[in-house]
Amino acid sequence: MLIPPDVPLSPRAFEFLANLVYERSRIRLGPDRQSLVASRLRQRVQSLGLGDYEDYCALLRAPGGEDEIDSLIDLISTNHTHFFREPAHFDLLTRHLLPRLAEGTKSSLRQLRFWVAAASSGEEAYSLAIVLGEFCRTHPWLRWQIDASDISQRMLERCRQGIYEEEKVELPVGEWRQRWFQRGIGERVGCLRVKQELRRHVVVHWVNLFQDTYPVPRGLDVIFCRNVMIYFDVPSRTHLVARLTEMLAPGGYLFVGHSESLIGIRHGLVSVWPSVYMKPE
Numbered sequence: 001m002l003i004p005p006d007v008p009l010s011p012r013a014f015e016f017l018a019n020l021v022y023e024r025s026r027i028r029l030g031p032d033r034q035s036l037v038a039s040r041l042r043q044r045v046q047s048l049g050l051g052d053y054e055d056y057c058a059l060l061r062a063p064g065g066e067d068e069i070d071s072l073i074d075l076i077s078t079n080h081t082h083f084f085r086e087p088a089h090f091d092l093l094t095r096h097l098l099p100r101l102a103e104g105t106k107s108s109l110r111q112l113r114f115w116v117a118a119a120s121s122g123e124e125a126y127s128l129a130i131v132l133g134e135f136c137r138t139h140p141w142l143r144w145q146i147d148a149s150d151i152s153q154r155m156l157e158r159c160r161q162g163i164y165e166e167e168k169v170e171l172p173v174g175e176w177r178q179r180w181f182q183r184g185i186g187e188r189v190g191c192l193r194v195k196q197e198l199r200r201h202v203v204v205h206w207v208n209l210f211q212d213t214y215p216v217p218r219g220l221d222v223i224f225c226r227n228v229m230i231y232f233d234v235p236s237r238t239h240l241v242a243r244l245t246e247m248l249a250p251g252g253y254l255f256v257g258h259s260e261s262l263i264g265i266r267h268g269l270v271s272v273w274p275s276v277y278m279k280p281e
């Protein structure tokens with residue numbers, strides 16, 4: 001049984017939760033999010049056998065509450081994503097950026113490095129992997145790796161599995177489904193799994209974008225950090241863009257969401273396309 005919807009999340013409890021979430025993830029929960037927070041936490045509070053949200057706040061404050069903070073952020077984060085979201089970015093990569101980046105590695109056989117830094121359940125990282133898989137059909141010597149990360153363990157587990165409901169796998173080219181996915185059998189009928197030949201290029205990590213150091217090497221060719229900065233305030237975005245810039249190789253690219261231009265943020269990148277930036281060489 002769930003906590004009845006009439007058990008309120010008091011302003012004091014909401015303020016405590018919003019401050020904690022901000023301190024850990026920089027996700028800003030404005031006052032208009034109070035009922036959303038209550039509905040996302042109701043089931044969790046109940047499953048822990050607690051009576052109300054005040055008890056939940058007490059658990060988070062108590063020694064040992066640290067693990068529960070991860071679950072709180074997991075429940076609060078918005079994870080919406082889908083395959084080939086904002087498709088112009090993938091076209092740009094295929095037509096213009098990958099040929100240039102690949103040319104730069106041809107003589108050294110250095111591998112191209114990509115980081116999908118708010119990967120949610122993985123559709124964005126595997127869209128990129130498909131684009132790279134397709135590109136390699138004409139550039140078979142190219143070596144590449146994608147690091148995919150997120151703050152939500154729940155989403156990362158789905159990312160690792162790479163299994164999606166068939167009707168949600170919408171791809172711009174019909175034959176890619178057959179080439180890059182395998183059909184589920186038995187209890188997985190109706191699902192598609194990204195083939196191992198793509199999955200082996202995708203390394204999944206838990207990363208909070210505001211942690212001190214990242215488990216991803218510097219000198220990256222491309223970072224996707226899309227549709228997450230909208231949840232952060234301007235000082236946090238400014239700090240994050242500076243950190244991501246440090247992670248890029250000279251001549252590397254940062255992709256942000258279409259509604260997340262870096263206008264109003266001080267940064268050292270060059271705008272090369274709507275919502276795509278390059279670190280000067």
Ligand SMILES: C[S@@+](CC[C@H](N)C(=O)[O-])C[C@H]1O[C@@H](n2cnc3c(N)ncnc32)[C@H](O)[C@@H]1O
Pocket residue numbers: 024025026027077078079080081082085117118119120121124149150151152155207208209210225226227228231257
């Ligand atoms: C709306 S999804 C965007 C997914 C994907 N990038 C896309 O464009 O489709 C935002 C993701 O950012 C993650 N996120 C939020 N705050 C984060 C933080 N501080 N560090 C890492 N990931 C974070 C959330 O867990 C969520 O999965």
